[in-house]
Amino acid sequence: MSIADNLLKYKNELSAIDVQLVAVSKTQPVGLIEEAYAAGQRIFGENLVQEMADKYEQLPKDIEWHLIGHLQTNKVKYIAPFVKLIHAVDSLRLLTEINKQALKHNRVIDCLLQIYIADEETKFGLGFDEAIDLLRSETFASLANVRIAGVMGIATNTKNPKQIKAEFYELRTFFKGLKESFFRDADYFREISMGMSDDYKIAIEEGSTMVRIGSSIFGKRNIKPRQEGVNQENK
Numbered sequence: 001m002s003i004a005d006n007l008l009k010y011k012n013e014l015s016a017i018d019v020q021l022v023a024v025s026k027t028q029p030v031g032l033i034e035e036a037y038a039a040g041q042r043i044f045g046e047n048l049v050q051e052m053a054d055k056y057e058q059l060p061k062d063i064e065w066h067l068i069g070h071l072q073t074n075k076v077k078y079i080a081p082f083v084k085l086i087h088a089v090d091s092l093r094l095l096t097e098i099n100k101q102a103l104k105h106n107r108v109i110d111c112l113l114q115i116y117i118a119d120e121e122t123k124f125g126l127g128f129d130e131a132i133d134l135l136r137s138e139t140f141a142s143l144a145n146v147r148i149a150g151v152m153g154i155a156t157n158t159k160n161p162k163q164i165k166a167e168f169y170e171l172r173t174f175f176k177g178l179k180e181s182f183f184r185d186a187d188y189f190r191e192i193s194m195g196m197s198d199d200y201k202i203a204i205e206e207g208s209t210m211v212r213i214g215s216s217i218f219g220k221r222n223i224k225p226r227q228e229g230v231n232q233e234n235k
Contacts, residue, residue: 023214066085087212099143113150123154154194155168193210
């Protein structure tokens with residue numbers, strides 16, 4: 001099947017349930033992204049800052065670029081002028097830097113708090129208590145150029161659907177608690193980014209509003225991505 005056919009399959013499946021599709025284009029050449037764009041896709045996710053910045057320069061400016069990989073503070077300045085959503089905010093220090101760079105460009109940048117839900121040490125993310133402490137902090141209260149739009153999580157890389165389901169359930173439950181405690185009147189706090197090519201159906205059952213699909217749209221990647229810190233597995 002072509003990229004257009006693959007996208008149509010997902011759009012037909014997701015549009016009826018109001019779930020956004022992030023086409024994960026990391027390591028994919030510009031030409032394939034252009035194919036997806038021609039088929040109507042406008043939201044693309046990248047793991048590496050430099051790769052995303054390069055593609056931004058080459059591609060149409062109505063694309064919504066999502067940074068879905070681990071973000072180092074010293075890289076924020078390169079994407080601050082244009083990034084639409086940063087999925088993987090895992091520290092107050094990073095959030096403070098995003099705010100600093102957004103202010104330079106007179107922007108408010110939407111962010112998701114990455115919550116650690118997997119039974120794997122290689123995954124990044126805030127613990128539940130850490131996320132609550134962040135939101136309660138005086139520093140967070142002073143940040144006017146970032147907006148927390150929801151949460152993101154990556155499930156354990158396992159073939160056990162019960163474990164994946166339990167981890168996604170845990171994230172959705174935590175999201176509801178944050179909404180009630182910190183964002184009750186904030187319409188913008190509505191995103192639960194969870195689910196990739198192999199587990200997106202489980203994620204949707206558990207309340208995902210945004211799925212990150214790459215290999216099932218573009219095909220398997222043959223290029224080994226460059227290392228920019230330690231990268232997450234977003235497929």
